[in-house]
Amino acid sequence: MAFARRVADDVRERIEVGLDSGAGAYSEVGFTEYVMDFLSETGMVEAPVACHYEGTFRRGQVRISGFALSEDGDQLDLFTTLYFGGKQLEPVPQTDVSRAAERAARFFDAARKGLDKGLEPASQVFELASRIASGSDVIGRIRVFVLTDGLTSVKKINPTELAGIPARFEVFDMERLFRGMQAGLARDEIAVDFKATYGAPIPCLPMPPTAQDYSGYLAIIPGEVLYHLYDEYGPRLLELNVRSFLSARGKVNSGIRTTILREPDRFLAYNNGIVVTVDHVDLETLDDGRPAIRAVKGLQIVNGGQTTASIHRARKVDRADLSAVQVPAKITVIKSEKLDEMVQMISHYANSQNTVQPADFSANDPFHVKVEELASTIWCPGDETRWFYERARGGYQVALAREGTTPARARKFKERTPPQQKFTKTDLAKYLNAWDQKPHLVSYGAQKNFDAFMQGLRSGRRPDWTPDQAYYRHLIAKAILFRTVQLVARQEKFPAHQANITAYLVSYLSWRSGGNLDLEGIWQRQELSEELVALVRDWAHRIDRLLRDSAGARMVTEWAKKENCWSGLRGSDLPFPAKLPPELACRTVVPGERDGAFQPAQLETVEPEDYRNIEICKELDGPTWLRIHAWGRRTGGLRSWQIGIAHTLAGYAASGWEHGPSVKQARQGVRIINIARQAGCDAWKIEGEETAAS
Numbered sequence: 001m002a003f004a005r006r007v008a009d010d011v012r013e014r015i016e017v018g019l020d021s022g023a024g025a026y027s028e029v030g031f032t033e034y035v036m037d038f039l040s041e042t043g044m045v046e047a048p049v050a051c052h053y054e055g056t057f058r059r060g061q062v063r064i065s066g067f068a069l070s071e072d073g074d075q076l077d078l079f080t081t082l083y084f085g086g087k088q089l090e091p092v093p094q095t096d097v098s099r100a101a102e103r104a105a106r107f108f109d110a111a112r113k114g115l116d117k118g119l120e121p122a123s124q125v126f127e128l129a130s131r132i133a134s135g136s137d138v139i140g141r142i143r144v145f146v147l148t149d150g151l152t153s154v155k156k157i158n159p160t161e162l163a164g165i166p167a168r169f170e171v172f173d174m175e176r177l178f179r180g181m182q183a184g185l186a187r188d189e190i191a192v193d194f195k196a197t198y199g200a201p202i203p204c205l206p207m208p209p210t211a212q213d214y215s216g217y218l219a220i221i222p223g224e225v226l227y228h229l230y231d232e233y234g235p236r237l238l239e240l241n242v243r244s245f246l247s248a249r250g251k252v253n254s255g256i257r258t259t260i261l262r263e264p265d266r267f268l269a270y271n272n273g274i275v276v277t278v279d280h281v282d283l284e285t286l287d288d289g290r291p292a293i294r295a296v297k298g299l300q301i302v303n304g305g306q307t308t309a310s311i312h313r314a315r316k317v318d319r320a321d322l323s324a325v326q327v328p329a330k331i332t333v334i335k336s337e338k339l340d341e342m343v344q345m346i347s348h349y350a351n352s353q354n355t356v357q358p359a360d361f362s363a364n365d366p367f368h369v370k371v372e373e374l375a376s377t378i379w380c381p382g383d384e385t386r387w388f389y390e391r392a393r394g395g396y397q398v399a400l401a402r403e404g405t406t407p408a409r410a411r412k413f414k415e416r417t418p419p420q421q422k423f424t425k426t427d428l429a430k431y432l433n434a435w436d437q438k439p440h441l442v443s444y445g446a447q448k449n450f451d452a453f454m455q456g457l458r459s460g461r462r463p464d465w466t467p468d469q470a471y472y473r474h475l476i477a478k479a480i481l482f483r484t485v486q487l488v489a490r491q492e493k494f495p496a497h498q499a500n501i502t503a504y505l506v507s508y509l510s511w512r513s514g515g516n517l518d519l520e521g522i523w524q525r526q527e528l529s530e531e532l533v534a535l536v537r538d539w540a541h542r543i544d545r546l547l548r549d550s551a552g553a554r555m556v557t558e559w560a561k562k563e564n565c566w567s568g569l570r571g572s573d574l575p576f577p578a579k580l581p582p583e584l585a586c587r588t589v590v591p592g593e594r595d596g597a598f599q600p601a602q603l604e605t606v607e608p609e610d611y612r613n614i615e616i617c618k619e620l621d622g623p624t625w626l627r628i629h630a631w632g633r634r635t636g637g638l639r640s641w642q643i644g645i646a647h648t649l650a651g652y653a654a655s656g657w658e659h660g661p662s663v664k665q666a667r668q669g670v671r672i673i674n675i676a677r678q679a680g681c682d683a684w685k686i687e688g689e690e691t692a693a694s
Contacts, residue, residue, distance in 0.1 A: 003178045004089050006397055007149065010034060013419040028083040029054070032065045035172060036079065036145045037426070038181065040447045041393075043235030045077050045145075046070050047445030049557055051496070053125040058467070063103040065147070067128050069558070073317075074140045076132070080104040082148040089174055090150035097146055097154040101169050104144045106130060108162050113162040120546070124496035127555045142167040151175055181393065190233055193295040200226050201284055201292035204331070214342060215333045219293060222273075223260075223267065223311050223325025229299075231313040238305045256310040256316070264324040273328030274304025277346055281333050293331070302346050362402050366466055367457060368425060374472040375473035381524050385415075387476055388422040396422050423479055429453035431478045434506035435515075437570070442503035443560040478521035484528045488536050494544055500560040504569060505536060505543045511570050514614040514660030516606060531581035542574050573615075580608055606663055613666035616673065622654035628672065631681050642672050 011030040029050050036048040048068040055062055066079040080100045084090040107115070111132035119126040132139070142165055146157075150173060157169035172180075195201045202225075207216040230237055259270050279298030286292050301308055307327065314320040334342045368391050375389035390396050396419065404410025423431075426446035433441050433453050441452045458465065467475070485505050489498040509517065522528065528536070546569050551559040557567050576584070586605050618630075629646035632638025637648065645668050652659050661669055 003181075004149065004174055006394070007031075007034065007174070007177070008085070009397075009419075013422070026080055027085050031083050031085075031149055032079060032081045032147060035177065036066060036068075037446055038177070039145075039172075040445055041426075042180070043238065043447070046075075046235075047443075047448065047557075047561075048079065049124060049499075050079075051124040051128075053107070053119075057106075057115050058113070060106050060110070061103050062107045062110050062115070062313050063100070064125075069128075069131070071557075071561075072317075073135065073138045075143070076108070076139050076141075076143060077143045078104045078107060079145045079147060082146065084148075084150055092148050092150040092152040092154075092173065094152070094154050097148075097171060098157070100146050101144050101157055101171075105142075105160075105162055105167060108142060112163060120423050120495060124494045124557065127496065127557070130157055131555050139165055141165065146171045148173050159262060190237065190299045191295070191297040192229065192299055194225070195284075196295045198228070201286070201294040203286065203290050203292045204283075206291055213335045215281075217293065217331045217333075218331045219331055220268070221327045221329050221574045223264075223322035223327055224310055224315075226274075226327055227312050227315045227322055231316070237299065237308065238301050238675050249324045253306045253310045256307060257314050260311065260314040260322070260325060264321065268326045268328060271307060271327065271576070272304070273330070274307055274344065275302050276329055276331045277299065277302055277342070278331060278333050281331070296331075297331065339693070365454070367658065370466045371428070371472065371475070372471065374467060378469060378472055380526055385421060386417055387479075388417050389428070390422055390424045393424075395504050400606075426450045427479070428475070431475065434482055434503045435478045435510050436565070437505040437507045437511050439500070439503035440561055440563050440566045442507075443500050443557070455548075473523040474519040477522035478506075480527065481509075481517070484533065485536050485540070486669065488533065489540055492537065492540055494540075497544065497547060497556045497560070500547060500556060501540055501543050504547065504560070504566070505539055507566065508539070508543065508570060508572075508574070509536075511657075511660070512574070512576075512611060512615070513584055514546070514611070514662070514666065516584070516610075516614075516660075516663055518586060521583060521586075529582050531577070531579070532583050535577060535581055539574055542572075543569070546572055555560075574607055576611060578608075580606070584611070610663045610666060613670045614661055614663075617649055617661050617669040618653070618657050618668050620649075620653060620673075623652050624665065625650035625653050628676050628681065631676060632672075635679070637675060637679050637681070638672060645669060648671055 011027055011034050014030045014034065029052065034051060036045065039045045040048060045068045048066055050066040051064070053062070053064050063080055064078050065081040068077040069075070070081075078626050080103065082092055082096060082100055084094040107129075111129040114133065116129035116133055119129060141532045142162055144167065146169065148171075152171065152173045154171050155176075156562055157171065159166065159168045161167060202219050202221060204219040207218075209215065211297075240570065256271065259267050263270075277298075277300050278296040280296065282295040283291055284294045304327075311322065311325065311327070315322055332342075332346060368389075371391045372391045375387050379386045388396055388399070396417075399417070400410060400413055404413045426449070429450040429452075430442050430446070433439075433449055438452075441449050443449075444452070482502065486498070486502045489501045489505075494501060547556050547560060547565070550565060550568055579585075584606060625646055628638075629643055629650055632643045632646060645665060649661060649665065649669050652661060
């Protein structure tokens, strides 16, 4: 089966590149993360973590391959993998699937009863078991996922309860993965029988039969039904564009919540309702002759995500009574041959009033199209290879099939476009958000981080901005940095949190260097220097300790998602070596036209004191820099250009130093501080008596 071979190739590539963050670079972890990434993209799971554990507890076998914990801690997902690693599809007997599900479910019970007492404290499994032991009363729902690269006839395992908590089971074999990746898991699998599940069909008003490729209905959906639908399917219920918008903007609308709590009977009057698409609808006629929707298949909400999520939270968190809440709904049934096209257009027009357009989150966004174009035309120095931007899932394999029509051509394609130099949209978002000092967002997982990245992509840029060649070169340099840090974290065999260590280390390096790493030089060499790798290796252990110490009794993976974690860690003073790595000691200036003449490539030298100057400038907040600026203007104590620098640094500080001072700005900034101090200006306080430039 071609799909099975493609998955096996993708898993192998993950391991070769070092993309798996599990405990050890072996295929089972790679396959587990491969499936987890897909489930995360579809919205079925939230920020999954691969971590293997197998053992015995009180004579019972327990085994998990990973877990996911919802942001509010009320849903726990446990994963277990049956991996064969062959290119032929292995049949997986029902007994093996059931046994794997039982052992994963048994992990929860074992964790409640003290499994953590016998586990390595530094491991993620220990943290998970401890969290379950101390907070199982918060967990309201459990799902057990059985993942396999084989084929099984087991499509469903009956729900049960674990310690009184509802537990469901999901089986993902290669057939279900193939169907989901080809057709779209969310639409394909959401089939709702309103009559059987909720006791009654949904009365509706059909549209006149005028269109050829779709039909439509107006209906009123009870709030309680919508709550149960979202509780069952979560973000999968929302079409991808809506899900991304909702994730980026926050889930709850305070106005909707107020209406539900105070005036639920007026919800229909106040709310615009939801827009829904379905693949198929089953109708029936009520006793009074009215038509009603008995069941639908392929249900997707393309507008009304905030309404849906707000109703769910009001019921779940606020314990609101939804009996009087009625939600207006427009339901469109689309013919299969027009499905993708019409769902996209309905979503676009239904959301056209939002500040953030649905296209912003699409693979067809001009940003992603331009990055793909740059990747296909810009060759690495030496013109031997290029990087490949996989704008849409499976794009590399499509390109390989198109260009590699013979074994020789396929081999040539892989030599010139190595699979190790492929990166996806979610990879790109990790590289850039980590460099932009947002490790807490990266720690949220691939899909949520991507959503946040797209939300902030054009902040501070012109509406017509698109990436240019310099942007692309620096993007690849950041990719090389991130991947190298990732590889070092794996080589050092940290028992847990390798993904968090990677994100935080990249962000910290960006923070401490003031963004002055020689990205152009990294692009030219296509690797980091031995000196910088040594610094990364040293800092990785320090970052690991800082994360664990600051987390206290919390799970590090959860603590790392908090901005407070980053704000605390970046205040640490990790040591630079006496001799700086070349990427920190100098900066490559790109050749080009300057001052009317062509200038060749140059190196700007940076000294260790320059990084100390950057730190000193960052010790002052925005108001302090503004007071220095005002003092300089009022007294004449600063020259006009120094007043300008003080004002610029005040702006950087006011934005939380998202943009750090350049080396030259920091040198002058420290001189400005010294001038003001010596003149008796007391507008600020600085720890330490000496500054590096005094």
